Amino acid sequence: MTIDLRTTHVEPLRRNFDHIAARIGDDKPASRYQEGVWGLQPAVNFHYRPTWDPAHELYDPTRTAIVMRDFDDFVDPRQYYYGTWTMQRARQQESQEKNFEFVEKRGLLAALDDAWRVKLVELVLPLRHVAWAGNTNNASICAYGFGAPLTSAAAMQMMDELGVAQYLSRAGLLLADNEPRFLDDAKRVWMTAPMWQPLRAAVELSMTIADWFELFVAQNLVIDGLVHPLVFDRFDRRLAAAGGAGFSLLNEFVVDWYAESSRWVDAMVKLAAAESADNAARIVTWTSDWRARIVAALAPLAEYGFGPDGTATLAEVDAGLVARAARLGVALEG
Amino acid sequence: MAKKLGLKERYALMTRGLDWEPSYQPLDKLFPYDSYEGIVIKDWDAWADPFRLTMDAYWKYQAEKERKLYAILDAFQQNNGQLNLSDARYLSAVKLWLQGVTPLEYAAHRGFAHAGRAFRGAGARIACQMQSIDELRHAQTQLHAFSHYNKFFSGFHNFAHMRDRAWYLSIPKSFFEDAMTAGPFEFVTSISFAFEYVLTNLLFMPFVSGAAYNGDMATTTFGFSAQSDESRHMTLGLEVVKFMLEQHEDNVPIVQAWLDKWFWRGYRLLGLVGTMMDYMLPKKVMSWQEAWGIYWEENGVALFHDLARYGIRLPKHHEVAAKEKNRLTHEMWTVLYQYGNALGLHTWVPNDEELDWMSEKYGELFTSMYRPRLLHLRELEQRGERFFNNRLPMVCQVCQIPVFYTEPDDPHVQCVRIVEAAGTKHHCCSDGCADIFNREPMKYVQALIPPQQIYRGEAGGARDIFEYGAWLHLERDVDTGEYRGSPDQRHWQAWQQQHKATPADAA
Ligand SMILES: [Fe+2]
Ligand SMILES: [Fe+2]
Ligand SMILES: [Zn+2]
Numbered sequence: 001m002t003i004d005l006r007t008t009h010v011e012p013l014r015r016n017f018d019h020i021a022a023r024i025g026d027d028k029p030a031s032r033y034q035e036g037v038w039g040l041q042p043a044v045n046f047h048y049r050p051t052w053d054p055a056h057e058l059y060d061p062t063r064t065a066i067v068m069r070d071f072d073d074f075v076d077p078r079q080y081y082y083g084t085w086t087m088q089r090a091r092q093q094e095s096q097e098k099n100f101e102f103v104e105k106r107g108l109l110a111a112l113d114d115a116w117r118v119k120l121v122e123l124v125l126p127l128r129h130v131a132w133a134g135n136t137n138n139a140s141i142c143a144y145g146f147g148a149p150l151t152s153a154a155a156m157q158m159m160d161e162l163g164v165a166q167y168l169s170r171a172g173l174l175l176a177d178n179e180p181r182f183l184d185d186a187k188r189v190w191m192t193a194p195m196w197q198p199l200r201a202a203v204e205l206s207m208t209i210a211d212w213f214e215l216f217v218a219q220n221l222v223i224d225g226l227v228h229p230l231v232f233d234r235f236d237r238r239l240a241a242a243g244g245a246g247f248s249l250l251n252e253f254v255v256d257w258y259a260e261s262s263r264w265v266d267a268m269v270k271l272a273a274a275e276s277a278d279n280a281a282r283i284v285t286w287t288s289d290w291r292a293r294i295v296a297a298l299a300p301l302a303e304y305g306f307g308p309d310g311t312a313t314l315a316e317v318d319a320g321l322v323a324r325a326a327r328l329g330v331a332l333e334g
Numbered sequence: 335m336a337k338k339l340g341l342k343e344r345y346a347l348m349t350r351g352l353d354w355e356p357s358y359q360p361l362d363k364l365f366p367y368d369s370y371e372g373i374v375i376k377d378w379d380a381w382a383d384p385f386r387l388t389m390d391a392y393w394k395y396q397a398e399k400e401r402k403l404y405a406i407l408d409a410f411q412q413n414n415g416q417l418n419l420s421d422a423r424y425l426s427a428v429k430l431w432l433q434g435v436t437p438l439e440y441a442a443h444r445g446f447a448h449a450g451r452a453f454r455g456a457g458a459r460i461a462c463q464m465q466s467i468d469e470l471r472h473a474q475t476q477l478h479a480f481s482h483y484n485k486f487f488s489g490f491h492n493f494a495h496m497r498d499r500a501w502y503l504s505i506p507k508s509f510f511e512d513a514m515t516a517g518p519f520e521f522v523t524s525i526s527f528a529f530e531y532v533l534t535n536l537l538f539m540p541f542v543s544g545a546a547y548n549g550d551m552a553t554t555t556f557g558f559s560a561q562s563d564e565s566r567h568m569t570l571g572l573e574v575v576k577f578m579l580e581q582h583e584d585n586v587p588i589v590q591a592w593l594d595k596w597f598w599r600g601y602r603l604l605g606l607v608g609t610m611m612d613y614m615l616p617k618k619v620m621s622w623q624e625a626w627g628i629y630w631e632e633n634g635v636a637l638f639h640d641l642a643r644y645g646i647r648l649p650k651h652h653e654v655a656a657k658e659k660n661r662l663t664h665e666m667w668t669v670l671y672q673y674g675n676a677l678g679l680h681t682w683v684p685n686d687e688e689l690d691w692m693s694e695k696y697g698e699l700f701t702s703m704y705r706p707r708l709l710h711l712r713e714l715e716q717r718g719e720r721f722f723n724n725r726l727p728m729v730c731q732v733c734q735i736p737v738f739y740t741e742p743d744d745p746h747v748q749c750v751r752i753v754e755a756a757g758t759k760h761h762c763c764s765d766g767c768a769d770i771f772n773r774e775p776m777k778y779v780q781a782l783i784p785p786q787q788i789y790r791g792e793a794g795g796a797r798d799i800f801e802y803g804a805w806l807h808l809e810r811d812v813d814t815g816e817y818r819g820s821p822d823q824r825h826w827q828a829w830q831q832q833h834k835a836t837p838a839d840a841a
Binding site: 013019032036042044045047049050051058082089091093094128135143148152156162167169177190197201204208 | 366
């Protein structure tokens with residue numbers, strides 16, 4: 001027997017869990033995002049010190065120099081909990097899939113001459129390794145960071161970076177009729193070509209950063225914040241002009257993801273900087289430090305990609321980062 | 335024309351050579367956490383990725399599942415699906431789950447992020463990362479499912495506060511923190527293998543089937559939806575253990591010691607689940623004794639026999655678990671029942687029909703020993719003298735369960751083992767826990783023992799169990815205590831009656 005339960009009126013006793021009500025009251029129910037992240041990380045009474053880091057508690061706010069009254073304030077402007085995140089990515093994946101088919105069927109990259117194709121292989125495809133480092137670094141932020149709102153979004157960023165690495169791999173495969181030769185070429189230049197070594201050294205250095213918020217700034221604000229505009233915007237335009245318009249279609253996911261995830265990155269940095277002058281000063285130091293390192297590392301790549309316009313193009317991208325940081329309350333020297 | 339790629343080949347190509355041997359930093363500086371446990375890995379490339387899922391495929395599958403899951407949760411909430419439960423007593427199981435198990439899903443999310451960063455092998459890292467994000471899914475879908483119950487019943491509202499403080503929730507919390515504070519190899523051995531691969535059916539089967547059987551659509555839905563994730567996690571568990579065993583023979587004794595430890599720790603934790611099966615489900619699915627027989631004594635043991643070729647033997651003290659299987663849950667329920675004033679769930683004496691079921695399932699020992707005890711408790715309650723023990727129990731230094739289980743060979747004698755470290759004595763509930771303590775005494779002396787915290791005034795200065803309950807944000811006799819006469823029961827009866835009076839019901 002099934003009963004039509006809709007006809008029964010049942011008065012709720014409360015709307016929210018106590019820890020959620022403490023933040024937003026009990027008048028209206030929390031969103032699934034709020035319910036899914038606030039208070040999720042255990043707060044006290046940790047039983048044992050980590051054998052891998054006995055100087056800290058299992059969850060420990062002092063793994064970063066950033067000080068917050070409440071790390072649960074780091075809410076994601078995209079309001080991603082697992083369900084909304086994965087459904088959004090699945091939609092993007094579907095559209096990206098169509099793009100791959102379209103480019104392949106129409107032979108859109110056939111018009112690209114060999115010189116440009118080599119440039120594409122040597123300048124764009126090695127970025128799959130940079131994205132791979134982005135994956136590893138965001139795993140650190142998720143593992144050692146503090147507070148479920150920020151660390152859960154870092155876990156999504158970790159998987160997204162893996163997705164970026166794989167989409168770039170797929171573009172490389174498509175260029176070579178599903179043979180891995182361009183991926184192997186790209187790896188070779190990443191490992192040995194002098195123009196890539198400064199960036200590789202910087203990326204390897206980023207993987208040793210102990211302070212997870214510094215790592216957040218280095219990876220998500222500076223490395224991605226310079227590399228993506230330089231390559232997936234500026235270089236992509238050059239490529240399009242040279243008959244490689246199909247390539248933009250292969251990177252739609254990467255471009256959309258970067259724009260979207262930047263909203264999250266910006267909100268985190270802005271909030272931390274606004275919390276205190278000390279925080280802001282540290283973020284300025286980290287950003288300046290990494291900006292100098294990455295801009296220098298990108299110089300030979302800009303020259304390779306843009307020839308005589310390399311310096312100016314990189315300067316433009318760098319100015320973009322300075323302006324972006326300024327909007328976040330992080331004043332860098334111009 | 336481009337050649338078509340199979341799923342496996344496509345995965346291999348898309349992740350091909352993504353990682354690299356660093357030139358500018360020592361490898362040990364990039365991966366500082368995966369060597370100190372003594373596990374020797376000669377060749378990380380021998381790691382066979384158990385999932386072979388690219389992100390695009392992952393998003394596609396997972397999004398389909400999420401869409402269905404949330405559609406059902408929405409309908410459940412709109413239609414007051416909670417009224418379809420077998421009985422509101424059932425919710426004690428769900429409360430225990432939200433307070434004790436959902437936090438473990440979150441802990442798994444963070445623990446696998448650590449493992450997903452710590453291993454220098456790229457394949458192992460990706461597998462752990464994927465599990466990390468899956469476990470976030472489990473924590474969040476459970477919260478979203480249980481959130482509706484919180485609106486209508488007690489015991490749910492303060493779970494986040496209790497999770498970190500309540501004496502009985504120290505059992506699951508210390509279990510997972512033990513694993514997370516170990517190195518990454520021990521972590522995946524404990525969680526992926528011992529817990530998810532060997533013992534998971536004992537957690538999943540009673541809980542999800544029990545939910546379905548008791549009309550809990552919300553739990554059934556996330557439970558079944560999580561099952562395909564779990565099968566991936568189990569594969570990872572088996573893969574990682576075989577990988578360690580195949581890489582070097584020196585790994586075998588280390589892995590064996592971990593299996594001994596995590597079998598026992600997992601088994602002790604599952605005592606709570608068994609009690610849920612036998613006592614908290616108004617409609618029973620299977621007794622703990624039967625479940626232990628099928629899922630451990632048949633399946634688990636067969637698995638260990640498979641591992642014998644690597645030199646792995648059955649975990650220590652498995653025979654004790656066999657001896658305890660006809661009393662574990664009855665002893666545990668007696669404890670929960672008497673400390674009901676410091677629990678965020680209700681307890682009760684089972685009705686006659688349930689007692690008959692237990693007699694049938696558990697036979698002579700139950701009928702001669704536990705049944706009379708339960709009947710005596712019922713008698714007291716009917717006289718208006720519901721029995722509560724308002725003194726705090728002494729708990730095991732390792733598993734944190736009150737020291738009340740009985741000797742493996744004598745159900746009439748309480749089992750206590752004294753261990754010593756740095757000149758201080760500690761209590762353990764069993765030889766299994768004493769062994770764990772003695773192997774790493776400096777770890778277990780750190781454990782926070784809630785009753786001792788209370789005596790030291792670290793529970794808000796609580797002087798008795800009621801003040802302690804208040805410190806846990808438990809409302810006395812609403813969240814706590816006896817089910818019969820509780821607000822949950824009164825509301826339930828009123829809603830059921832109102833429900834019967836509605837015309838739709840008559841149809
Ligand atoms: Fe899970
Ligand atoms: Fe799992
Ligand atoms: Zn114990």
